[in-house]
Amino acid sequence: MSSFKVLLCAVALALTEIPVDSFFGGGTSDHNAELSKAELTALYNSPVFKAEKMKRPLLGVPFMLGPFSHSGVRVTLANGDQWLIHKGDNYGQSSQTVVVNAEHMSSKWKVVESKKFDGRKRVADFVEAGGSEFTWWDDNCHKASDNMMNQVTLADGAQWLVHKGDDYGKSSQTVVTRASDMSSGWEVIGERDFEGTKTVGDFVKVGGTDYSVLFDNCHHASGRMMEQ
Template sequence: MSFKTALGLLLLAVLAIVSESSSGKEKGPYKYDLSNKSDLNKLYNSKVYMAERFTRPLNGMPFQIGILSHSGVRVTLHDGSKWLIHKGDDYGKSSQTIVVYGRHMSNNWTLKEQKDFGGSKTVSDFVKAGGEEYKLLFDNCHNAANRMMGD
């Protein structure tokens, strides 16, 4: 795969920056927080300084038990902005790992782990680690969040 093709695929993953309701994903039509290519490229190349792995109850459940939950990683960039990177079935158009503003997180999310990356990774590194396809048993939100955190 050429660099241009890989960059295009990753840019499409970042294009999946959708506005998500606090309880879960919002089915299409997709609403974009960022749609300007320049802003998307800037976000894609932004350095991550802090990453925090969170879990929350699955949609429709009032509690979480182990893997019966949803995982995601909130990253903090140099400018202090926070972005949630998480994966789910039908979350995005070209990739199931999406990036949304951290403000879309409800208070149902529970912090599980923090890691200081000191700018050594970019948002695109986290999206790549999350992976394009969702598979319930072998490539789900928990697997993606663990890879993003380097586990």
């Protein structure tokens, strides 16, 4: 029993040596101060053709263990330039999601997911999806990375929520609303790239016109839409 207590104390001591914000923020701002205002504006307006979710160990830690790591998204532009968009405590001024040149990334960063955007989203859209505020428990680097990778877009970059509920609509209980009206309480639990093979009308049709709490609710509708 005594040796077990000693082990627990050793683990607790090791954890206290790492700042709390490092668990989900990375421990360094890497804030990009290299660009002029005009260059930064041009960068933010640049279309993204490829996005890669990346992870690395926390500073001073030789391994990654689930959420005890730092994550971000590396984007590739039309000219091949690559930039890292990531989030952390006090990383920026107006936003805690910042953009840095991918050349500064160490070899410890590893790709965990890749997705083509084909110019449908700009760098600014990724920064917006990452979010301006940071909290280590529910709005950290991992949440920001997931939000960036899971952006749902039309060809013009617009985002819409297709969902179903009792008395949501008139001719159909599956309705379409602007994604910009969604609260922060929404969380992504699945994603799929349709590559333009379905229309918004297809999603509404699959969602169904009628509503039943037990047999045809929002969960049934969402499942059908994703499984088209």
